[in-house]
Amino acid sequence: MKTYDIVVIGAGSVGVPLAYRLAVRGLRVLVVDKLSSVGQGQNKAAIGGIRATHSDRAKIKIGNASLDVVRRLLPEYGQDVDYIEGGYLFPAYSEDIAQSLKKxxxxxxSFGLNIDWIEPEEVRDRCPGILAHGLLGGTFSPEDGHLSSLKMIGAFHRLACQEGVDFLFNTEVVGFDVEQGRVQAVLTDQGKISCSHVVNAAGAYGRDISLMVGADLPVYPDSHEAGVTEPVKRFFLPMIVDIAPDSQSDNYYFYQNAEEQIVFCITPRPKRMGTDRRSTSEFLPMVIPRMLNLYPRLRNLKVRRVWRGLYPMTPDGKPIVGFDQQVDGFFHAIGMCGQGLMLGPGLADMIALAIAEGQEDEEVFSDLSPYRDFSGEELLK
Structure with missing residues (x-):
């Protein structure tokens, strides 16, 4: 096989944009994936939200960078990913939720996020028909949006191919050749691939890859289900996120996509740990009553299909990004906590700069270090 400067493991929301940005810098890049094409892991299960609205400085910075990339895909690169800048709305119906959001x-x-508290009247104007009783207002970030995850991965795949990136599918990584503390090659079930750098962007299976170089990183996937309805004439633009928990779920969220379908998802309680991606009978009875209570106008819509994807979670709800301390040339970009789609484009530039030129964003790389203290938890993870 050819020799590469960098082998990226994982042809998903992080790996493919990163491969493109590395190739733009003149590096020879190969992307390896055990599945049959780009985006066949968790990317195609992503519902499409992309935001900088987080409660963590590193994720806010990465989110803003991602949004900047996405906004330029169509005008500068001719890549239409169905991006709609409709904003993110977090409504509040209790004082506890209102105060948590306001705090x-x-x-x-302070980290550059365009967000503010809006009063009930504006919430109702932006989302006609939303539950008015008990509405206290909400936070709204107008520069967030949503897009098609498959169209975005396709766009970055095309751009990467134009820059000479090679892709090797149906190929499983089984180990690494490490000599004198430095990675020399990736070992696969198809043979050995020589390289000077490796990026672990293997998503839900990122911990398995990191263990191959002796790094036991706390990435544990859990399952989330999503669904999509038939199309209906557009009546709202924002992604609506209700963070109020109930006995069965922590939060749920939905939006109307470019094809005017309602796309929705929920975070179940307790978490459904593991890698089972089979749809269940519990999802719709869990999410539909909550959605209809908040937005009665959804009542007569038919659900077209449902699916299940994986959130590669970390204990503190933040990604793991940084160089391995034991194996030179090995970089971890895993544990995206279900946010690879919204963080991937921004992270790509930051990681490419770190690998190609040795320049690291100090705030991002320290906050997301593989060797950080993982205690604590982000509110808007």
Whole structure:
């Protein structure tokens, strides 16, 4: 096989944009994936939200960078990914939720996030028909949006191929050749691939890859289900996120996509740990009553299909990004906590800069270090 500067493991929301950005810098890049084509892991299960609205400085910075990339895909690169900048709305129906959201605003604004508290009237104007009783207002970030995950991965795949990136599918990584503390090659079931750098962007299976170089990183996938309805004439633009928990779930969220379908998802309680991607009978009875209570106008829509994807979670709800301390040339970009789609484009530039030129964003790389203290938990993870 050819010799490469960098082998990226994982042809998903992080690996493919990163491969493109590395190739733009003149590096010889190969992307390896055990599945049959790009985006066949968790990318195609992503519902499409992309935001900088987080409660963590590193994720806010990465999210803003991702949004900047996405906004330029069509005008500068001719890649249409169905991006709609409809904003993110977090409504509040209790004082506890309202105060929690308001307390985040100074932190979020200090990190450059365009977000503010809006009153009930504006919430109703932006989402006609939303439950008015008990509505206290909400936070709204107008520069967030949503897109097609498959169209975005396709766009970055085309751009990567134009820059000379090679892709090797149906190929499983089984180990690494490490000599004198430095990676020399990737070992696969199809043979040995010589390289000077490796990026672990293997998503839900990132921990398995990291263990091959002796790094036991805390990435544990859990299952989330999503669904999509038939199309209906557009009546709202934002992604609506209700963070109020109930006995069965922590939060749920939905939006109307470019094809005017309602796309929705829920975070079950307790978490469904593991890698089972089979749809269940519990999902719709769990999410539909919550959605209809919040937005009665959804009542007569038919659900077209449902699916299940994996969130590669970390204990603190933040990604793991950084160089391995034991094996030179090995880089971890895993544990995206279900946010690879929204973080991948921004992370790609940051990681490419770190690998190609040795320049690291100090805040991002320290906050997301593989060797950080994993205690604590982000509110808007």
């Amino acid at each position: 985040l605003l100074p932190l979020q604004k």
